[in-house]
Amino acid sequence: MEHILEVDNLNVYYKNKGRKDDALQHVLHDVSFCMNRGEVLGLVGESGCGKTTLAKAILGMQKRFDGSIRLDCANPQMVFQDPYGSLNPAKKIGWILEEPLRMTNFAMKKGEKKLSHEQRVSRVDEMLGKVGLDIKVKEHYPSELSGGQRQRIAIAAALLCDTTFLIADEPVSALDVTIQSQIIKLLLRLQREFGISILFISHDLRVVYQMCDRVMIMQKGVILEQGAVDAIYQNPKSDYTRLLLEAANISA
Numbered sequence: 531m532e533h534i535l536e537v538d539n540l541n542v543y544y545k546n547k548g549r550k551d552d553a554l555q556h557v558l559h560d561v562s563f564c565m566n567r568g569e570v571l572g573l574v575g576e577s578g579c580g581k582t583t584l585a586k587a588i589l590g591m592q593k594r595f596d597g598s599i600r601l602d603c604a605n606p607q608m609v610f611q612d613p614y615g616s617l618n619p620a621k622k623i624g625w626i627l628e629e630p631l632r633m634t635n636f637a638m639k640k641g642e643k644k645l646s647h648e649q650r651v652s653r654v655d656e657m658l659g660k661v662g663l664d665i666k667v668k669e670h671y672p673s674e675l676s677g678g679q680r681q682r683i684a685i686a687a688a689l690l691c692d693t694t695f696l697i698a699d700e701p702v703s704a705l706d707v708t709i710q711s712q713i714i715k716l717l718l719r720l721q722r723e724f725g726i727s728i729l730f731i732s733h734d735l736r737v738v739y740q741m742c743d744r745v746m747i748m749q750k751g752v753i754l755e756q757g758a759v760d761a762i763y764q765n766p767k768s769d770y771t772r773l774l775l776e777a778a779n780i781s782a
């Protein structure tokens with residue numbers, strides 16, 4: 531497959547709780563796009579427009595959909611807005627980071643033997659260095675870390691799985707501005723180093739400008755426009771995009 535991801539005419543529906551009839555809420559409408567290998571694609575839109583729904587559909591977590599999703603990556607990973615929920619609160623960071631390496635499908639590449647304890651520890655330590663954390667964090671529980679540190683751990687955990695495709699769902703929204711920019715720089719550096727493709731979900735057009743090659747603008751489950759970040763920011767086609775740019779104080 532030439533692209534790492536191809537989505538064609540995707541429609542996603544939720545069952546409405548509390549409604550007696552079988553009416554489904556139609557959340558994504560004919561969503562179509564492709565992602566090249568190694569690119570960072572932004573997805574921007576107001577709260578409730580369907581961004582996380584699209585992320586979950588790509589990861590195979592939506593039951594009710596039609597259309598097609600083809601993802602050419604065996605172990606896609608996701609980093610959340612606040613990764614607290616995805617980090618096991620009862621385990622120390624060292625255990626959490628080693629966990630995927632214990633599972634044979636991640637640890638074993640072609641012809642590779644299961645990783646020994648020493649090999650796992652050395653991979654974890656190396657990755658902690660790459661995300662800018664001291665190996666002492668391994669002795670801490672998630673609750674003992676700051677939001678920025680937890681986000682670095684979540685990124686390290688995703689990359690330890692040797693993934694080639696990452697969805698970052700508002701990964702810096704919960705962080706203050708200085709930590710935001712550190713995490714963005716870190717993601718960009720790691721993206722270049724590992725050559726991974728990232729679907730970067732955000733409502734912050736400035737962050738998207740820093741991070742992304744291309745961007746999609748979504749409103750009410752519809753992709754209004756998509757293209758190179760420069761082209762869309764300089765020449766927005768839809769009123770909604772223009773509004774978002776104005777609200778972010780970015781003049782077209």
Ligand SMILES: Nc1ncnc2c1ncn2[C@@H]1O[C@H](COP(=O)(O)OP(=O)(O)OP(=O)(O)O)[C@@H](O)[C@H]1O
Pocket residue numbers: 544545555557575576577578579580581582583584
């Ligand atoms: N599990 C669910 N069951 C029913 N409806 C849902 C479910 N998850 C999301 N929805 C609805 O689908 C729509 C899109 O939600 P989604 O979480 O995808 O939005 P979003 O763009 O990620 O918003 P935000 O920026 O606030 O994270 C909303 O109307 C939401 O209420």
Ligand SMILES: [Mg+2]
Pocket residue numbers: 581582583699
């Ligand atoms: Mg969301």
